[in-house]
Amino acid sequence: MAQFAIDRRSLFKGAGALVVSIGLPGGVATAEIGGAMKPPLSPDRLDSWLAVKADGDVVAYFGKMDMGQGVDVAIAQIVAEELDVPVERVNVVMGDTAWTVNQGGASGSTGIQKGGIPLRNAAAEARRVLAELASQRLGVPADRLEVTDGVVAVIGDPARKLSYGELIGGRYFDLPMTWNGKIGNDLVAEGQAKPKPPNAHKIVGQSTPRFDVPAKVFGKLDYVTDIKVPGMLHGRMIRPPVAGALPLAVDDGSVRDIAGVQVIRDKGFIGIVAEREWDAVQAAERLRVTWSETAPPFPEMAALYDHIRQAPVVKREVPVATGEIDPAFTSAARIVEAEYEWPFQSHASMGPACAVVDARADGATLWTGSQKPHFARDGVAHALGLPQDKVHGIWVPGPGSYGRNDAGDAGIDAALLSKAVGRPVRVQGMRYEGHGWDPKGPASIHRARAALDKDGAVIGYVFESKGFSRIDIDTNESDPSHSLAGQLMGLPLKSLQGFGVPAESYGFASKRLAWETIAPLLDRASPLRTAHLRDPVGPQIQFASESFVDEIAAAIGADPVVFRLRYLKAPRDIAVVKAAAERAHWDPRPSPRPDRNGDILSGRGIAYAQRSGAVVAIVAEVEIDRRTGKVWARKFIVAHDCGLIINPDGLRRCIEGNVVQGTSRALAEEVAFDRAKVTSTDWTSYPILDITDAPEAVDIVLINRPELPPAGAGESSIRPVAAALANAVFDASGVRLRRAPLTPERLKPALA
């Protein structure tokens, strides 16, 4: 039986003890480190990005995050590539606000796409500097030196050599980088050195295992839920039973029999703390609160889409308008139109959010699972009235993160409780909070119209979405106005407005793509507030737009692949559609298939999407049980182009996760609510794809484009999944489902 080393990086505790003092090629050793004498953290310093330990191991300081898809591995590969060291010798430190600059955290799948740029530049610069230093020490021009595995040697005289450890190990690079002055996703820093051309890559492009997997599999990796701080109390929050209700009275006596319980209340914010976690859980259940009589704020669930149709528009944008739309529809020989609906969906992370905060008079420490720990730190500082630099944010892996979930709320809740009781407090939600009170992916409707001429050519195309904003709650937690705690304490909503349009390159003769947002359902802390959920608004928009493209094809009796290829303009889009169809042995014919008999119906569908520099086409093959109306996504064929590929195996697993989560959202997921509250508050009322319903295969075709920069892959392949499934259901059954999810309850009656 094989043995496994738990990677040292998995057990890495604090970056502080790694590097010992500072020095420079031709510069001055300035300081000893370990804390106080550490150089200031700033994007315009090379030592804020990279350090070399005494033993020659490299530390890369990454200001974005990995949430389990191996972004940190890709960053290690990029750094190792530029420095010419083995990837095993690169430690990636991320998510600690004392050691990493704010590159925006996990955000829009830009970990490699944007987050990798300064790291690549810094590693190239470090290699240049180290070669220069070796040149001085060895008395040989730099162009007569080569670097292998972190050792600089004279070409043709390999005995004359110096390792990176010997050259600078344990000392910092006290050198400048050029910084564009931005913080977050768009931060760019560069040195004098130019990174390698892709044809010189030896490490980038190689499949490299994840660093964290062994520790996770042996139960040795601590999550944020596992943080224990001396003196720590356990906290739980109390949420209103009717959304919007305010507490009129809190009866502390109702929990007095539970040892050590304290109730903390500030306006609508109610929390309890206890020495023992189980006591906190029970006290939160038992605490008697008298709530205000509040009119239930939500529409009936069955009236959700009518509400969206009728609600006043808060903001409208028309990001794409080409050609003469109105004449196209006036002169059309035929008009095809359809409307689609997508429900609220929940992050439904594996665990409800958790955070630990130690709030002291002069500063605070935050342990958070937020995927944007720098911003989470800012939010806690704001909530505590402390300067940002007095709050140390430490990311520890959380129980799943796919956007702006409940993690940010937990941080601010813990901060306020800790401040109130003067001790560190760990807050974890209960399941009903994870499902019921997380910010939701927005519900929406999508109207599509196509004008066809007498030959069936598309001469006009209009696609308009209307829904709740994707950023009713902001993408990050830096402002407590966007947290439950802040809103419960009376901070006014600052609903931001945003939605999106289909991401495609159909060259229809005229085209208008627009969106409209509507107001949130409640003007205060709401279980139906909306925010970023993996590929924000992408699955719903593309569900509608790619379903509609199939509807146009069906209207003119065209094969769905042939129809797409007739109109697609972007070469990479054409390439993925062709690659998916070819791998799927796509047999050109119109949908639905003519022979639709028997208890088990089968069919295939295609959909495609662009996303921020990536492009994906997916063929779904489904089976439908006519007796139950249940859809099984039997097989997917995915053609995926995200530019230069850094880690092919890592990418494949990332795509698999996208496709399975996308299948779950397409077939099963819908937040249920009544007029007072969210009612889908556990895994029974909010089912996700069970493993008995997992596909038989997810077949992936990776298209590598070394000539292009790497784009993100964390969300691009979830985008076309729902449409591919809906199109396959239509092909198999002749039934066009325009409301997601595609449940048996919706399909069975239509199968008759």
Add this chain to the structure above:
Amino acid sequence: MAERIVFELNGETRTIEVAPDTPLLYVVRNELGLNNPRFGCGLAQCGACTVHVDGAPTRSCSLPVSAAAGTKVTTLAGLGTPEHPHPLQAAFIVEQVPQCGYCLNGWIMTAAALLRDTPHPSEQQIRDGLSGLKCRCGTHMAILRAVRRAAQAA
């Protein structure tokens, strides 16, 4: 009122004074300091808290610790170690299964009992045996590959 409760945890006899209705999960995590079983739902729906109690996969979030008195409790960390991995742990590493990994206790502990009782399961037996467990990252395909791999290695 706290009671004295004795059970075996990963091969060591442990004695605690605790309210007997406290779920085993909280005792293992907080009183006994073993972090690997995790709180996911507290409703026995997701599996993140799964341990073996006398060999049976059990949702420790919903088992009063008093019911574990006198039993042998094994957690993921007690199933195998880097030096002596359980075949499923080896397979989960080879297949690079977890993403966030918070769900792993459920999958590995349940599959371990499945493979013990059914060493050469069919695909359907694997799927049925793991039904109900949750993975939000969607690593279903890799989980199935890993369980098949471990079954073949047995």
